Amino acid sequence: MLVTTYSSSVYGIEATTISVEVNISTGTRYYMVGLPDNAVKESLQRVESAIMAIGYRMPRQKIVVNLAPADMRKEGSSFDLSIAIGILAASGQISSTLLAQYLLMGELSLDGTIQPVKGALPSAIQALKDGFKGFILPEENTREAAVVTGLAVLPVRNLKDVVAICAEKSDIQPVYIDLEKEFLQENEQTGADFSDVKGQENIKRALEIAAAGGHNVILIGPPGSGKTMLAKRLPTILPPLSMEESLETTKIHSVAGQLKSRISLMTKRPFRAPHHTTSDVALVGGGTHPQPGEISLAHNGVLFLDELPEFKRAVLEVLRQPIESRNITISRARFSVDYPASFMLIAAMNPCPCGYYNHPEKTCICGSAMVQRYLSRISGPLLDRIDLHVEVTPVAFKELTDTQQGEKSMVIRARVIEVRKIQQERFKELKNLHSNAQMGSKLVRQYCDLDEPSAQLIKVAMERLGLSARAYDRILRVARTIADMDGSTNIASQHIAEAIHFRSLDRENWGG
Template sequence: MLARVLSGAVLGIDAYLVTVEADVASGLPAFTTVGLPQGAVKEGRERVIAGVQNSGYLVPPKRITVNLAPADIAKSGSAFDLPIAMGILAGTGQMRAIRRLERYLLLGEMALDGALRPVRGALPIAIAAKNAGLAGIILPEENVAEAAVVDGLEVRGARTLKEVIGFLEESAELPVAQIDREALFRTATAYGADFADVKGQEHVKRALEVAAAGAHNILMVGPPGSGKTMLAQRIPGILPPLTFDEALETTKIHSVAGLIGGGKSLIVGRPFRNPHTTISDAGLIGGGSNPRPGEVSLAHNGVLFLDELAEFRRNVLEVMRQPLEDSRVTISRAAISLTYPSRFMLVGAMNPCPCGFHGDTQRRCTCGPLAVQKYLGRVSGPLLDRIDLHVEVPAVRYRDLASGRPGEPSDRIRERVARAREIQRERFAGRPDIHANAHMMPADLDRFCQVGAGSDALLRTAIARLGLSARAYHRIIKIARTISDLDGGGEITTAHIGEAIQYRSLDRGAQAAAPAA
């Protein structure tokens, strides 16, 4: 007898429906799974047999063939255990009624005792189920909160295989999960780290405010203990809140990566990712034998903080060029090509030399000029060009440390940043590909960033004296546009250009020291 059960699988950060066909026929006992099953899907045969039998049902000694359609896409993961088990039970006539089976998508890993365990990608699969017009989705309880953010879909959680069978036979009920989205977003307004804790460094705080207002990348260079990491950790607290669409897209990425668990639901706070310097290029950009999102995608709509930037391997840093420019990562394999979104704000921090005290007025640097040049050269000129703001972070002065006055709190800075972002949303209302000033293409500058004669002369002189590239020229105009937005969004003045230029002057020495790439 043939039975069909609907399930789903993830491709990139989106999902597609998979029809699990289970055929139980006479012949020599066998259990075969086809449809390009990989790894955990093949091993699922043993989990399904044990789980079904330990739940009080029978896997008959017959020829069982399971097909996962479409059969030309490789299937991985353990989420097909539950639909395969239901297909076998329906195909062997052990279920009294299966009318509900056609209206629900099933998903879940099975333990050997029939208990259901959480799986990856519940949110994108729930979205696919809704788009297909299904009544609902049945999945492990731990995944319920994640999938329940999808409106118009019945999300029912189960703890065991027997509970699912009872619901499908209409002899028991599984509750429909409900999520209060507004309550979730209200919890996102509380931030643990506040800029009020940071003493001194007012010019660095200003640079971070400009970076946050325009979603610009920023590099902080200074000696150890100057507060670079402390400042970076507080950036999410001054970024505007996520919109629902941004939260949904961010949660999909984390769901596919398996980072949504413990009953967690929608990610409503800006991500902050801080990978270690030993990370590989695949870990940063994504990939692997079964491709997964990397850190640049996990930081989508948030902050990617690379501390000790010069200590990362050169090849690891260079793979960031494409996501920094295109806001997406394309991973190509022989059988498939996947694209992950990666629109993030890059925040880098590094010492100015190997010992860390080059240019420090209080401690003596022990590095020679060649050592300083070699250290700065670890970060290539093309990568520095893609970082909009470069700011020096000097050692904190004693009078700032001893001062009892708290700094400006993050919520005030966030208000100014949110107003500037609102100006940008209105400006780019007809351009869904532009989310902030940093995302403008060179062709957009003539339309949105017109510079007066006086400002143009200042900019031309600075470009000539600093020897900046064409990309750096575009970065300066974008930064000036953001500074103007913080002032209300009027015309770009000479003062705005002047402030923008000072955030690029640091890369003159670094670019000269860096070898060509």
């Protein structure tokens, strides 16, 4: 008897519905076809044990399981549930009447317990598009799938629950999430706050500019000057995620299997801080079975690279293309997948190996050649792609012991949100463009028109600092953001001057 059940497979951050065809006929062997990987092939052993554990029998006949479309690679253990139900239906042990209405996903334990899977949210979105009535999946994945309205999401704990649903004898109720309530719930700022930072007003100003325009920042200063502390507080002043951004971010974390069972929707911007020993594959994504890397997990959020020169040169160089294109394509012989990677890069580093080059009080023990070798670990092309170069100086004792509380993140965030609204209005006709940092050269020329004093100022800066054409565009983008913060329609010379000030650590004049 031939029976078809339906499951889902994720490629990139998009899902494809897979037809699981099970045919039982005369014979004695099991066959799994349709380009399954080892985890899928091994499912027959798990399925057999699970079926017997709930009191049913595994047919001792020829069983052929075909995963269609047969020319697409099938990976992972999420097909276990649909295969098991297909075998039970094809052998006549349960009814197959409802199988065409539901998508099935879940990994089976030997005792019939259903384990959570990756990619429930993109699979639910595709199930709704394909016209399925409901989605049967592990209880732990229910909340992330339930954000898709119009789809009955049924949580199950073991194979017996699914059998009861097929027999229409189950009392399991669909889980529904109030998406608007979930998204708009109050996210109180706890823990880190900009008011904790003593002094460093110039650095706070730079980070506010970065947050307002979505710009990349590198912080350079001696140990203990507050670089990491400041970087970790940047997410507290970023604007809240939009609904579209929240769904896209949640999809990426769902595919990577990093959503907790109680989370249905990510409402806070991600902050990723990989260690400097991380590999290039871990950073950009990939592997035998491609998975999102740190840059994609930081999508719509912040990627913080502390101790930047300690990262391997090859690891840093792979960042250059994603910073510009805001996505990463991972290619293999048979397929390629695209992951979004629109993140804010915040990097921190010491100015030399000992950390005290240009320190106002402590003496640097590094020779000039050693300092240059240390700085040369960061390539010029990578620095060109960072909008703001900010020198962080140690906090004076007077500021450190000041009892007066600084400006709270909530206050700064309110200003950032207002500036972002200006940019949203400016780019409302342009798809996938939300901030000044995302402007291409054509848009820079359109929205960053300069008067004569401003043009002369940036010309002198280009000549003296030896800046590249890319650095020129980035100065204009930063100046556009500063002008927006001032409520100015046109870019003035003071806006250009401040933007140039934050390029003063550019490659050819670093520490000069």
